Amino acid sequence: MDFELTEQQRLMVAAVRELAEREFKPHLAEWDRTRTFPRAEVAKKLRGLGVLGMTLPREYGGAGLPFFDYILALEQLARASHPAALVLASSCGGPVHHLLEFGSPEVKARFLPGLAGGETMCAIAMSESEAGSDTGAIQTRGRLEGDELVIDGHKLWVGGSGAFELMVAYVRMSDAPGTDGIGSVLLHRDTPGLRYGRTLEMMGLRAIPRAEILFEDCRVPATHILTRPGQFKQLINSFNGERIHNAMFCVGQGQAALEEGLSYARMRKQFGRRIGDFQGIRWKLADMGMKLAAARLLVYLAARKFSDGQDAALEASMAKTFAAEAAFEVAHQALQICGANGFSSGSRIEVLFREIRAHMLGGGSVEVVRNYIGKRMMDGE
Ligand SMILES: Cc1cc2nc3c(=O)[nH]c(=O)nc-3n(C[C@H](O)[C@H](O)[C@H](O)COP(=O)(O)OP(=O)(O)OC[C@H]3O[C@@H](n4cnc5c(N)ncnc54)[C@H](O)[C@@H]3O)c2cc1C
Missing domain, CATH: 1.20.140.10 (Butyryl-CoA Dehydrogenase, subunit A, domain 3)
Incomplete structure (x- = not known):
């Protein structure tokens, strides 16, 4: 397999490296100590280079570039600052693939442009107190009532919880056992019935906010459901x-x-x-x-x-x-x-x-x- 970079990729890598060294690397310890990072400023600087959302289709504000290019840019950002790299990752990475693959046309049109531009970021909410490695033990439940999914339960350890505007949550949507009963749904931070509890302090990655997530009669439009029970394998593959x-x-x-x-x-x-x-x-x-x-x-x-x-x-x-x-x-x-x-x-x-x-x-x-x-x-x- 050929890993030779094109001239365009070389230039992009050099530009990201230079920006990351100058703007983000000096803040590594400070952002960790103060448990913050100015993600809007980071996004603005990355937007200036045109790398945010680079892998997304043009119709959603992306540049339609290959995933490999994104990984090259990510390397340079991660070398300088994990939080800064996370801003790029949220615009091209996991939840974005998830939305692209499973979101309805309305969901994609409404949420992908903000993610591509770094104005919004998306968390992934999977873990619970009794469901860590064992995703099939997820107990947070979602039941359909009319055109809403009503969620009750909690999530732990979710990076960006309470701060990132969006979240893809894994929820038990049927009585099928284990992972067969699990689906996923997109939520906005301001959804009624969604609350954030105690702050979860970790040994590292302290600039990334983390709070316990509590769903109490939390009502999400059913159109925000991304995957349904029986689709767990596809969900994980994404x-x-x-x-x-x-x-x-x-x-x-x-x-x-x-x-x-x-x-x-x-x-x-x-x-x-x-x-x-x-x-x-x-x-x-x-x-x-x-x-x-x-x-x-x-x-x-x-x-x-x-x-x-x-x-x-x-x-x-x-x-x-x-x-x-x-x-x-x-x-x-x-x-x-x-x-x-x-x-x-x-x-x-x-x-x-x-x-x-x-x-x-x-x-x-x-x-x-x-x-x-x-x-x-x-x-x-
Ligand atoms: C820095 C950080 C960021 C995180 N971010 C998120 C996030 O954004 N969203 C989210 O939902 N979750 C997040 N998590 C939670 C993470 O997904 C869980 O920590 C992980 O799935 C493991 O679950 P657990 O910690 O409950 O450990 P457990 O599942 O209880 O496992 C404890 C130990 O037993 C081992 N173990 C468990 N089962 C087996 C097995 N079958 N075979 C061998 N060994 C096994 C584990 O490897 C581990 O060493 C984050 C965690 C960390 C540390």
């Missing part, structure tokens, strides 16, 4: 793009961690020499570089296949799992190289270490995605 972009978050953030370790190894002197002149440190750097290069290639492979409309479920899962573990190993070793300075609260590597750790759980834990990879290898489906 998230292959999400897995690939999660994997690219790992590679971009892993690259940032590697660069922190490398620059410290070049600068820090002990025993009269740069620590990077010791073989013990060089071998660490070599392993970090190799792991990250392999992860990047796996993400490119999955992204190319997905971009070309091929079945990329296996490669997406492999890329997500491999890249999450590679990035974590890189962050772990980079922090070790940076010594006590790295372990200090608010240092770049300390923030990156906490952020990168999240990818072993979020978007499907490495164990559960491994189960899927193993199943595909054994059963071939």
Whole structure:
């Protein structure tokens, strides 16, 4: 498979990299510490480059570019700032695919242009207190009453909950057991009966708001239903793009961690020499570089296949799992190289270490995605 970039892709990558370095990278620790990020400003800057919504059809405000181009841009943003990269991801990534594939013409016309332009962002609400890896245990219920879906239940850990304007929620819509009874629905933050409870503080990714979601007699137009019971497999398949972009978050953030370790190894002197002149440190750097290069290639492979409309479920899962573990190993070793300075609260590597750790759980834990990879290898489906 050919990963040679076209001239246009090279120029786009260079422009995103330059903007990300200048505008977003300096705020990594500050946004983490203050638990905020100015997403409207980020969106404005990304809009200026024309990358927001780049993969969406032109009729919804996109540029109709391949998914692979989006992944290239995402790498540069993730290397500088996870929250900034999330603004691009929300305009091209998971929920957008979901709306494109399952939304009615009215839903697409009404909501996709705002997502493409970064004026609105969309959360994915799946997890509950008793339904983490086991999506079939979802208890939040939706019942049809006339032309409305009435939802009762709760969601936890949802990135952007309470702040992002839109949410795709996974809801039990029939008595069919497990995942067979689950459908999905698009909600606006201001829907009657939708409330946000306690703030959920996490170890990393602190700039992304997260609040408990409470549905109490929450009424959504039935036309906002995206998938119905019996469509769960299609629903999950529409998230292959999400897995690939999660994997690219790992590679971009892993690259940032590697660069922190490398620059410290070049600068820090002990025993009269740069620590990077010791073989013990060089071998660490070599392993970090190799792991990250392999992860990047796996993400490119999955992204190319997905971009070309091929079945990329296996490669997406492999890329997500491999890249999450590679990035974590890189962050772990980079922090070790940076010594006590790295372990200090608010240092770049300390923030990156906490952020990168999240990818072993979020978007499907490495164990559960491994189960899927193993199943595909054994059963071939
Ligand atoms: C940073 C972050 C962001 C998140 N963002 C969102 C979001 O935006 N929207 C959302 O809906 N949710 C979100 N989540 C929740 C996430 O989807 C869940 O954490 C994940 O599905 C795992 O569920 P759990 O944490 O309840 O762990 P559990 O499912 O309880 O699992 C606990 C441990 O057991 C392991 N385990 C479970 N089942 C198996 C098995 N069959 N085989 C082997 N090991 C197993 C898991 O891998 C894990 O290590 C986020 C989580 C994190 C950490």
